[in-house]
Amino acid sequence: MTTSTPVVIESPDVPGKKVSAATAAKRKLTSPWASLAAIVIAVLWTLPTFGLLVSSFRPERAIKTTGWWTFFSDPKVTFENYEAVFDPDSINLADFFLNSIVIALPAVIIPLCLASLAAYAFAWMRFPGKNFLFIVIFALQIVPLQVTLIPLLTLYVDMGIANTFWTLWLSHSAFALPLAIYILHNFIKEVPASLIEAARMDGAGHVAIFFRVLLPLLTPALAAFGIFQFLWVWNDLLVSLTFAGSPEISPITVQLSNLSGTRGTAWHLLSAGAFVSILVPVTVFLLLQRYFVRGLLAGSVKG
Amino acid sequence: MFTTASTASDKLLQMFAAILLFAAVVGVILFIAGRFTGKRDPLVAYLYLTPVIIMLSVGLLYPGLRTIYESFFDAAGNTFIGIDNYTTIIGDAEQRTVLRNTAFWVLLTPFLATGVGLLYAILVDKARVESFAKALIFLPMSISFVAASVIWKFMYEYRPDQGNVKQIGLINQIIVWLGGKPVQLLIESPLNTFLLILVMIWIQAGFAMTVLSAAIKAIPDDIVEAARLDGVTPWGMFRFVTLPAIRPAVVVVLTTIAIGTLKVFDIVQTMTGGRFDTSVIANEFYSQSFRSANQGLGAALAVVLFILVIPIVVYNIRQLRRSEA
DSSP states (O other), rough: OOOOOOOOOTTTTTOOOOOOOHHHHGGGHHHHHHHHHHHHHHHHHHHHHHHHHHHHTTTTHHHHOOOGGGGGGGGOOOOOHHHTTOOOTTTTTTHHHHHHHHHHHHHHHHHHHHHHHHHHHHHOOOOOHHHHHHHHHHHHOOOOTTHHHHHHHHHHHHHHHHSSSHHHHHHHHHHHHHHHHHHHHHHHHOOHHHHHHHHHHHTHHHHHHIIIIIIIHHHHHHHHHHHHHHHHHHHHOOOHHHHSSTTOOHHHHHHHHHHHHHSOHHHHHHHHHHHHHHHHHHHHHHSSHHHHHHHHHTTTTTO | SSSSSSSHHHHHHHHHHHHHHHHHHHHHHEEEEEEOOOOOHHHHHHHHHHHHHHIIIIIIHHHHHHHHHHHTBOOSEEEEEEHHHHHHHOOHHHHHHHHHHHHHHHHHHHHHHHHHHHHHHHHHHHHHTHHHHHHHHHHHHSSSSSHHHHHHHHOOOOOOOTTOOOOSHHHHHHHHHHTOOOOOTTTTTTTHHHHHHHHHHHHHHOOOOOOOOHHHHHHHHHHHHHHHTTOHHHHHHHHIIIHHHHHHHHHHHHHHHHHOOOOOOOHHHHHHHTTTTTTTTHHHHHHHIIISSOHHHHHHHHHHHHHHHHHHHHHHHHHHHHHOO
């Protein structure tokens, strides 16, 4: 998120005061109206989430018979809904939560490792076919996942790894590689050639250059891609539904989606379940906003 | 190691094993690369690229080509039927609804999400609580489409209009407060499709806002100042200064959202499962491939999706290049 120093809006007549185009455009609506419009949008955007959040703390009977807005005139708070979604005999969300973590970590680390190598080769080595290969990999970014799913499923069955975490790790890694290589390559390319040359003069090989010179500089790019990929995998439904049908390996999104399909009116479970599932992404977002936005902008055509 | 892990410890063990395995692959490659000294760049480069080339060939290239091939076969994937699957997509009444819905999604979502995002970016620009105000709109972008769908399904919840039954969905409650009768919002077509589109707009507006806000802040101050000294009206400032300056960013945002919208599956799947005439291509692909066991048609739908994405991506990349130059 781009944070700017908060500036109190000055009156337009102050001579010599620099204003941005947006500030100037906003004055058409004169400040109070602009503020009101902003507040209306902000409320509209927040209210749906807020309503479900309030509901997740209301007793089942109350949720099913009255609207969540009555909570403020008749507040009853309970944690039973959260206890219910973690009940090992029914929704068992803890297991799916663990599955999500088990799926996501390798699905981030594997493409990061492999893409770093490839990005280094593309940025700092000369070899025949370099441009062609790079363009092909760049273009693969746009392949919709749908196109790959059925042949991949067949392939996994033939390999004997159907219904294991490997299907998800391998698929997510393969889907992530084009974007990872692209982001890391752009970043490595920016490293001044003099740094690399200096290391070479000192007798460092490719391995030493990569670890001692590039890796420390690469951290922001690795973080941006890592966070983007982590949330992408955490929030994914399509790939998981296709390869991870059985509850032993399916992530929290699949369980939440199933719940919405089979028990679409069990709002006490759906509300609590939804908030458990968004806990991780929202935390990541709040703590690592800057990297998150950078990764998001770079990865916007993925998938 | 390659079996279905069922206990928590098994899962974690398998996870670490997988990470170690790939770390070992990288280690071996680096070790071999370290043996090469001097000017043997090409060999080392190909070595570095080997795992990536293998994974992309097996994981993306082969499956993609295979799907194109299979789209010319029948439901079971045995008999070659030429372009029949494609004529079905264009001719069949049910598939036509799918195409119509997809068109609604792709035409409405980018413009409305970008419109809201741009308006909001301008409204909160340099406000005292700008970063907080932006975080509110951006938050939906970080959660899963599934969670977003559950949130909105609750908004659209319907309770029959009888006796003492009270509405628990906010939209229907507002309708009742205004004196109307509650509506089965997710069942009535084509209203339901527009309500699903609203969820996507809710998610994507934050993306549009973030990109456009950055573009607005990048406009040089002296241009704005010059226009102001010329006595340009605020509307004129927006129309002739802001908008031309951020045009490339607007185009990128529009196309990016359009691409994301074409591939939208989770929202339809979670909210209606594609029933009540709400299916779109990405969802229909899933239904045909996995529910109706019509592999050929599923493959053809995936190919159609791919074909629709290409022109938008090409346009997007060209604009990106131009705005970077």
